[in-house]
Amino acid sequence: MSEPIKVCVTGAAGQIAYSLLFSIAKGNVFGKNQPVILTLLDIEPVQGVLNGIVMELMDCAMPLLKQVIPTVKEEVAFMDIDAAFLVGASPRREGMERKDLLKDNIMIFQSQGAAMDKWAKKTVKVLVVGNPANTNALICSRFAPSIPRENFSCLTRLDQNRAQAQIASRLGVANSDVSNVIIWGNHSSTLFPDVRHAKVVYNGKKMSVPEAVKDDSYLKNEFVSTVQKRGAAVIQARKLSSAMSAAKAAVDHMHDWWFGTKKDSWVSMGVMSNGSYGIPEGIIYSFPVRISNQQWEVVEGLEINDFAREKMDVTAKELVEERDTAIHLCEN
Numbered sequence: 001m002s003e004p005i006k007v008c009v010t011g012a013a014g015q016i017a018y019s020l021l022f023s024i025a026k027g028n029v030f031g032k033n034q035p036v037i038l039t040l041l042d043i044e045p046v047q048g049v050l051n052g053i054v055m056e057l058m059d060c061a062m063p064l065l066k067q068v069i070p071t072v073k074e075e076v077a078f079m080d081i082d083a084a085f086l087v088g089a090s091p092r093r094e095g096m097e098r099k100d101l102l103k104d105n106i107m108i109f110q111s112q113g114a115a116m117d118k119w120a121k122k123t124v125k126v127l128v129v130g131n132p133a134n135t136n137a138l139i140c141s142r143f144a145p146s147i148p149r150e151n152f153s154c155l156t157r158l159d160q161n162r163a164q165a166q167i168a169s170r171l172g173v174a175n176s177d178v179s180n181v182i183i184w185g186n187h188s189s190t191l192f193p194d195v196r197h198a199k200v201v202y203n204g205k206k207m208s209v210p211e212a213v214k215d216d217s218y219l220k221n222e223f224v225s226t227v228q229k230r231g232a233a234v235i236q237a238r239k240l241s242s243a244m245s246a247a248k249a250a251v252d253h254m255h256d257w258w259f260g261t262k263k264d265s266w267v268s269m270g271v272m273s274n275g276s277y278g279i280p281e282g283i284i285y286s287f288p289v290r291i292s293n294q295q296w297e298v299v300e301g302l303e304i305n306d307f308a309r310e311k312m313d314v315t316a317k318e319l320v321e322e323r324d325t326a327i328h329l330c331e332n
Helices: 015-026 044-060 098-119 133-142 157-171 209-213 216-220 222-228 230-238 244-259 306-331
Strands: 005-010 036-041 065-071 083-086 125-128 152-154 182-184 192-194 199-202 205-208 267-272 284-292 295-298
Touching (some): 005 015, 015 036, 015 044, 015 083, 015 244, 036 044, 044 065, 083 133, 083 244, 098 133, 125 133, 125 244, 133 152, 133 267, 133 284, 133 306, 157 182, 157 192, 157 199, 157 209, 157 222, 157 244, 157 267, 182 306, 199 209, 205 209, 209 216, 216 222, 222 230
Parallel strands (some): 005 083, 036 065, 083 125, 125 152
Antiparallel strands (some): 152 267, 182 192, 182 284, 267 284
8 A cells, every 4th residue: 555645625624525525534535545534524513523523433443444533723723734525515494695705615615725724735636615605715715826727626526416317317327328418607597508519328239329318409408507507406305405415526636636637638726717618717717628647628629619608608607706706805
């Protein structure tokens, strides 16, 4: 076995982390031969819960888990870490406007970005899960200037998994038979799930998803709406937000970032825009990316039709507005 890597999970006493921590400790993220040291960050009122989670992790007796460090101090949580799952965020409460949500989260992610800038390894891979994830990741990166901005990403893999599962269910195939689904934009109700370039193994033949589905109206309307509103549907059904599926998506995201994507395939990640596909620079936007040697690159050259262009621009506009609001709040 190699030397242990150090991994931080924030919001560690919460629902998503409860599923995520087990997967990290078991080796589902960083490999079956990679020992890990976990640092668990949360706030003082939930220290008792955090201690209980530490007990449970110990009781799992997993061979890869070398140490667990629970803490309420950022300097302890982020010291020399190799990877971070920033799950903890201020939730949206009843009657709260999006501006108020951004304001609450700016305080969290400004502080965590500055802490990582000071204490984390400069090679750290940072995945922001807590919503509004795109803009939280942007603020975190902004306050960690010594860490490459390419090392900050946000979770849109959950939306990709949701879209992939919808297509698989529609066609009656395994989820693994569907590939190259794209999520463009913001992890919000404006996101655009795009399957025009996706592939599926259907009736023993690999073909495009539109060719297999044979229902353009469904793909432009019901499918898009279902994926956009899936998080709200989960909340309505279980009275709590997505947790197990969010943790699984975070595992998928970081695993692929660590080990790379398969040949001829891509995944969706919220990353810093460099202007690809006419998306404004300086926002964290979900693109299709290929990954090699722990470095992502946007998949270029995909054809964008008028329908896609409109959807991509709508979600980009929302992110630009979020960015401008967040920066204004930071400066004031």
